[in-house]
Amino acid sequence: MSDNRLEVRKTYKLLVNGAFPRSESGRTYEVVDAEGKFIANVAQASRKDLREAVVAARAAQAKWWSQSAYNRGQVIYRLAEMAESRHNEIAEAVEICEGVKAKEARKSVSRGIDRMVWYAGWTDKIAQVFGGANPVAGPYFNFSLPVPSGVVAAIAHPTHSFEGLVDVTFGAIAAGNSVILLASTERPLPAALLGEMSAVSDFPGGVLNILTGRVEELAPVMASHEDIDGLDIGNVSSSEHVDLISSAAGSIKRVFEDSGIDEATAVRRMRTFIETSTVWHTKGQ
Amino acid sequence: MTSSALRLVTPDSTGIEIPARRNLPSFVTESGLRTELKKLSGVDAVGAEARVAKLGTRSLKKETKKSAIDLAISMVDLTTLEGADTAGRVASLCTKAMHPDSTNPLVPSVAAVCVYPDMVATARSVIGSGAVHVASVATAFPSGRASLAVKLLDTKEAVDAGADEIDMVIDRGAFLSGNLLKVYEEIVAVKDACGTAHLKVILETGELVTYDNVRRASWLAMLAGADFIKTSTGKVGVNATLPVALVMLEAVRDFAEEYGEVVGVKVAGGIRTTKDALKYLVVVNETVGSTWLDPDYFRFGASSLLNDLLLQRTKQQSGNYARPDRFSGD
Numbered sequence: 001m002s003d004n005r006l007e008v009r010k011t012y013k014l015l016v017n018g019a020f021p022r023s024e025s026g027r028t029y030e031v032v033d034a035e036g037k038f039i040a041n042v043a044q045a046s047r048k049d050l051r052e053a054v055v056a057a058r059a060a061q062a063k064w065w066s067q068s069a070y071n072r073g074q075v076i077y078r079l080a081e082m083a084e085s086r087h088n089e090i091a092e093a094v095e096i097c098e099g100v101k102a103k104e105a106r107k108s109v110s111r112g113i114d115r116m117v118w119y120a121g122w123t124d125k126i127a128q129v130f131g132g133a134n135p136v137a138g139p140y141f142n143f144s145l146p147v148p149s150g151v152v153a154a155i156a157h158p159t160h161s162f163e164g165l166v167d168v169t170f171g172a173i174a175a176g177n178s179v180i181l182l183a184s185t186e187r188p189l190p191a192a193l194l195g196e197m198s199a200v201s202d203f204p205g206g207v208l209n210i211l212t213g214r215v216e217e218l219a220p221v222m223a224s225h226e227d228i229d230g231l232d233i234g235n236v237s238s239s240e241h242v243d244l245i246s247s248a249a250g251s252i253k254r255v256f257e258d259s260g261i262d263e264a265t266a267v268r269r270m271r272t273f274i275e276t277s278t279v280w281h282t283k284g285q
Numbered sequence: 286m287t288s289s290a291l292r293l294v295t296p297d298s299t300g301i302e303i304p305a306r307r308n309l310p311s312f313v314t315e316s317g318l319r320t321e322l323k324k325l326s327g328v329d330a331v332g333a334e335a336r337v338a339k340l341g342t343r344s345l346k347k348e349t350k351k352s353a354i355d356l357a358i359s360m361v362d363l364t365t366l367e368g369a370d371t372a373g374r375v376a377s378l379c380t381k382a383m384h385p386d387s388t389n390p391l392v393p394s395v396a397a398v399c400v401y402p403d404m405v406a407t408a409r410s411v412i413g414s415g416a417v418h419v420a421s422v423a424t425a426f427p428s429g430r431a432s433l434a435v436k437l438l439d440t441k442e443a444v445d446a447g448a449d450e451i452d453m454v455i456d457r458g459a460f461l462s463g464n465l466l467k468v469y470e471e472i473v474a475v476k477d478a479c480g481t482a483h484l485k486v487i488l489e490t491g492e493l494v495t496y497d498n499v500r501r502a503s504w505l506a507m508l509a510g511a512d513f514i515k516t517s518t519g520k521v522g523v524n525a526t527l528p529v530a531l532v533m534l535e536a537v538r539d540f541a542e543e544y545g546e547v548v549g550v551k552v553a554g555g556i557r558t559t560k561d562a563l564k565y566l567v568v569v570n571e572t573v574g575s576t577w578l579d580p581d582y583f584r585f586g587a588s589s590l591l592n593d594l595l596l597q598r599t600k601q602q603s604g605n606y607a608r609p610d611r612f613s614g615d
Contacts, residue, residue, distance in 0.1 A: 051606055058609075226608035251605065 012042045012188065014049060014212060015195035017056030018205020023213075024048050031188060034099020042188050045213035047221040050153075050180065053209040054227050057151045057178040060206025065148055065176040073123035075202045076170060080116040082197040087113070090162055090190050097161045097187035109190075112163040115261075119170035122270065126175055129267075130274055141281045146274045148176030149254050150229035153222040155215060157235045157259065161187035165194070167261045168232045171269045173208060177230065180209045182219070188212040216240075223247035230273045234259035301538055301574055306545035309508055311473075315466040318505070322465065325504055328496035328532055337527035340571055341564045347601070350563070354598045356578060357562045358385060361395040361594070362420055362551065362586045366427075366519065375404045379411035381613060386595050395591065396580040397450055401426070402443040409447030420450035420485070424475060427489075427518035429454035433471060440478040451475070452485045452515060452551075452586075457492045460502060468502075472509035485513035485551055485584075488533075491523030496532045503536035507548050515551035519586065524554025530565060534572040547576065553586025559597040562590060 011028065013020040022028075025046040031039045064072065083090060087109055095105035130146040152172040157164020161184050172179050183191030195210040211218065219236055222228055223244045231248050233241060234257055241257060248255045256272040258265050312318040345353060363382045365374060379398050386392040397418035400408050408419045421443035425431035431439075440451055453475050459467040476484050486506040490499050506514050514533055516525040530552050537548050552565055562585060569577050577583050592612045599607040 054606070221606070224605040226606060226611070251608075 010040055012040055012192040012212065014043050014045055014053075015192075015199065015208070015210040016049065016053045016206075017060070017209065018199055018203075020195075020199075021049075024052070029213075031097070031186065033096045039096060040189065042192070042212045045182075045211035045218060047218065049211060049213075050218055050221055050225070053180045053211060054151060054225060056206035057180055057209055058227060060204050061148065061150055061176075061178040063204045064173075064178055064207045069124035069127065072174070072176065073120045076116060076120035076123065076174060079194075079198055079201040079203070080113050080120060082201050083109075083113050083116065083194065086193070086197065090193055093189040093193055094162050097184075097189050098159065108160065108163045112166045115163070115166045116170055119166075119174040122174045123176075126270070126274070130271060131276070134278075139283045141283060143279045143281070145277045145279060146175070147277045148172075149273045149275055150177060151180065151227065152177045152230035152232065152254075152273050153180045153182070153225075153228045154232035155182045155219060155222075155235045156184045156191060158184050158186065158215075162190035162194070163261070164235065165191055167266055167269065168235065169208065171266055172230065172232070172273045175270050175274050177273050178207045178209075180211065180222070180228070182215060182222070183210055183212045185212070185214055219244060220247060223253075224251055226251045228253060230254040230256070232256045232269070232272075234269075301542060301576075303541045303547060303576075304545045309510065309544060309546070312466065312469060312508070315464075318465050318469055318508075321508065322501050322504060325500055325536075328500050330496050330528075333496060333528045333531050337531050337564075337568055340567050341527060343567050345563060345567075351598075351601050353563055353566055354559060354594055354601065355393055357559070357566060357585065358591065358594050358598070359393040359396060360580045360584050361591050362397045362399045362553070362584050363395050363591055364399040364519070364553070364586050364588050366399070366401060366422060370401060370404060372404070372407045375400055375407045376411045377613070379408050379417070381591075382417045383412065383415055385591060386598075386612065392595065392598065396584055399450075399452060399586060402439055402446070402448070405443050405446035405448045418450050419448050420452055421446075421448040422452045422454075422487075422518075423448075424453040424471075426452070426454055426487075427520040429456050430458075433474060436471065437474060437478045440475050444478070444480060444482050448482055450483045450485060451479050452487055454487045454489060454518060455502065455506065457489055460493070460498070460505075465505060469505055469509050472506055472511065476510040483512040484510065485515045485549075486511040487515045487518055487553075489518055489521065490516050490525075490529045490533075491521045496528065499529055499532045500536050503533050504540065507537070507540045507544075507546070511548060513549040513551050513584070515553055515584075515586065517552075517554040517586075519554030525552040525556060527564060527568060531568055531572055534569060534577070537577075538573045541573075547582060549582040549584065550577070551584040551586055556585055556587050557589050557593060559590075559593050562594065 023043040023045050027044040028041040029044045031042050033039050091106045091109045095102050131144045134142040136142045154168035169181050198208050224247045233244050254272050256269050382395045382398045394417050397420045398408050399420040402421045405421045423440040423443045424436035455468050488502045493499050503514050533550050541547050595612050596607050
């Protein structure tokens with residue numbers, strides 16, 4: 001092939017309802033690498049794109065939760081498989097976006113994928129760990145059953161472009177929620193790649209929606225939107241937390257504020273986006 | 286006859302000049318009716334579609350949008366036309382029609398509820414003498430396949446039970462096979478059976494195939510005395526579309542200029558979002574002018590549209606996106 005072949009440049013789109021639309025606003029912004037060199041144009045989502053994503057996520061959540069827990073685990077595992085087979089591509093994106101060494105980028109991607117597998121394993125254990133049979137003084141069974149909060153909006157880590165989105169995304173998804181993820185503003189490429197993989201990994205369209213854009217523009221709308229049930233702002237600068245939490249309180253939603261990715265934090269994060277449903281049943285004779 | 290298709294009416298003016306009303310001609314022969322309809326010019330299909338596509342992209346600024354949403358709410362014919370309709374369902378629909386948002390008395394009531402004839406009495410008993418009209422489909426809705434005697438009885442029963450608006454369907458089979466006088470005479474007869482009730486004539490544009498047919502059927506219905514012409518039953522694959530609404534609005538405008546009679550337009554079926562509704566209002570304003578921006582002359586036949594209008598209204602007022610289940614289902 002000759003050297004003067006035209007470059008095939010890629011413009012990264014949003015992921016909403018299993019499709020890859022541009023922003024309805026028509027806006028894009030430039031993403032640059034660690035040295036300030038142009039990498040790609042990325043769609044800059046508006047609050048109306050968020051609104052569309054919420055409609056899609058709400059519709060998809062019931063479908064996602066109606067699948068068996070085992071099946072949900074399979075689907076998340078399937079996405080981990082896809083990510084593994086495109087390991088190099090993700091690592092390259094991480095390397096360019098974060099300006100880290102290739103080896104380090106590969107390690108980071110491996111950790112992220114391992115983490116996805118970890119969450120895939122969680123789906124059919126959540127009921128045992130967070131639910132249970134309660135002792136009651138009568139001839140009844142009393143069960144506490146964990147059910148998902150519904151639609152969760154999460155903001156990805158600004159620096160760790162791949163590893164830093166896995167926990168905020170798949171914790172909520174494993175628990176049966178649908179998620180609207182706002183990718184890292186400066187380093188959105190790995191998130192966009194993951195979105196492309198999720199579209200071919202048996203997720204019902206709308207379970208995982210990925211927006212790219214500005215945190216300061218979208219986070220307040222996420223907090224005030226009445227049809228979002230949970231908000232993960234661990235990766236937002238803590239100076240914004242008070243406003244976001246008070247706005248989230250106005251629309252009655254669960255808020256998670258920690259950014260840790262250790263297992264204890266991950267478990268607390270999952271539990272944040274779970275409600276408890278209590279069921280009574282007679283013991284019979 | 287004026288029929289310059291795709292005329293643009295300036296938004297500021299009240300639209301068109303409507304001359305003094307003159308008596309509608311009556312037709313007793315097929316050929317007389319045919320001669321009248323032949324005077325209509327053909328519809329520029331490509332132009333009509335391009336025009337609505339252009340108008341659909343117009344953006345409404347905040348204050349305009351706020352008042353347009355309230356106007357659209359006041360133009361809704363809140364409809365339930367299901368085999369599974371019950372008296373309870375109709376009663377709750379009527380309550381919702383009178384107070385669309387139970388938490389906010391500033392939300393205007395809708396124009397009418399639209400039900401099957403056997404539910405009219407229920408609807409009337411809930412609404413009483415309130416401002417919301419009771420509309421009933423009649424004349425063997427939705428197919429219209431019944432004898433004239435049955436259709437007239439259907440109409441009369443609805444009117445007697447308290448309907449003040451009747452939505453009749455035309456005999457599309459007769460229209461398509463060229464039996465125009467039959468269609469005309471049926472409308473005249475049903476109009477007579479309506480008495481003081483307003484008559485909306487459903488053309489079922491999805492079955493009329495061409496825009497030319499829509500224009501001719503509109504004209505025919507207006508000549509026969511329709512107070513409203515309505516796009517669809519909502520029961521066939523193709524419902525209201527913007528180009529069809531444009532064609533009907535132009536027919537209505539030309540008819541007003543010719544006979545001094547202001548006929549309303551009702552679009553029905555498939556209109557679910559505020560965005561869609563506002564596009565229709567823009568087309569109304571730009572085609573016939575603000576005279577028609579009134580529940581007396583323009584209606585939306587819809588059920589789920591109302592909740593989306595309420596959602597967007599809440600968003601415009603509070604600044605926050607609202608939860609869909611804040612409003613009762615239908």
